[in-house]
Amino acid sequence: MAEIPQYVRIEIEGLQAQRGGKILFSQLSFSLQSGQIAVINGANGTGKSTLLRLIAGLYPPLSGTIDLSMATAQKTAPALENKNISLPRQGFSHYLSDKNAMKPQLSVRDNLRFWCRFFTDKRLGAGEEKKVLLRALDKVKMAAYADLPFAALSTGQKRRIGLSRLLTGARPLWLLDEPGSGLDQAGAALFSQICREHLAAGGLVIAATHTPLGLPADISLNLADYRPQTPEGQFYDPLQAG
């Protein structure tokens, strides 16, 4: 599990995005490094999910850059300058949308096994794989449900399994879209703990949420602040933009 590089950094510079011909946000810049969590706020429709999908690499931004880098050896800032290694976007992040990415007709174990193999480049041994799955299920207190079909679970239980997918393969950056939706208090507490452990292991978290995560945010952004101020500024004309 602990294959996260020691020091990872994501730098977002002058990001602008549109959806359905409307500029959602522009000039969005922030940077985040290992062990830090950014919480994205903003009313419905301000582009929280769009921002996460942009970072996940599902589509390109209108303008701006998203740079990922890592330093393997030293954690100190001066050494980092020399040791910056650019990282490809693929294989960098876990993206958790409002959906859980599980096949309803397959068992919880089969679903997680699929993602475990999907996220792990080198095939794990059967015993090791079992351990990873059991550990992931244990973290969300769902080990007893491993053999049930995913469809048989309740909404909150489904979300717990959806969250446990993040633990089936190591990725430095977690992009979480409303991670707590449907979770009960115990589930939310479990999830806070999972995030805390991820951060402690050198991971990064960017979460779009209305409900508090139970963690102190290193960066807190409200996307409404990056909205074009004038009504004319909100329109995106693909022809003019060229």
Next chain:
Amino acid sequence: MKNLFIRDIKAGIKAGGAIGTSLLFFISVIILSPFALGTDKTLLAQAGPGLLWFFALLAVLLGLDRLFQTDKEDGSLDIILAAGDFSSLTVMVLVKSAAHWVSTVLPLIAAAPVLSLLLNPAWRQAAALTASLVLGTPAITFIGALGAALTAALPRGGVLLAVLVLPLIIPVIIFGTAASVALAAGTALQPLYFLLALTLFFGLVGPAAAALALKFTAE
């Protein structure tokens, strides 16, 4: 990728949907066709290969619109798209098409010789038809994958998918039927080679085009 193949086959079997429906549809329309065409033995023998090819095409298209739609709905398509570049997505489509072919089309092909005997009691024809289906139906799946990728974001995209891909499937139908007849008669094998060429061609073009289409629909 073997992983994805296994998941899709498992999901396909457990859903109870695709396999059962396509196979039942295929069997019932073939059984029904003598009622429409009459019981003239020579007519049925002549129409046999064409009918079976046509109904196989419809049966394959029947569930194909769900190829990417289910992944889109449950959110796994986003993760697969985010994890891969163009070439790995092409392989992904190829694998998903292969899984669809094995789980949905292979049962049809297994039933085809028996159904062929219903229309025309000649073993040679039944064997020839089955061989042509084995070689030709992958092309239908690959072309259909492109349609499925284009319509993945649409509700009830099944009809649109059929309209989109049918023009591309015309050559497959022509050479599929011709190959089946030629094989049975023991004449020239050119139609069979053409059929094989079509499958190989669309095996390359279909997944690549579908991967591009999926990239676009991610937005």
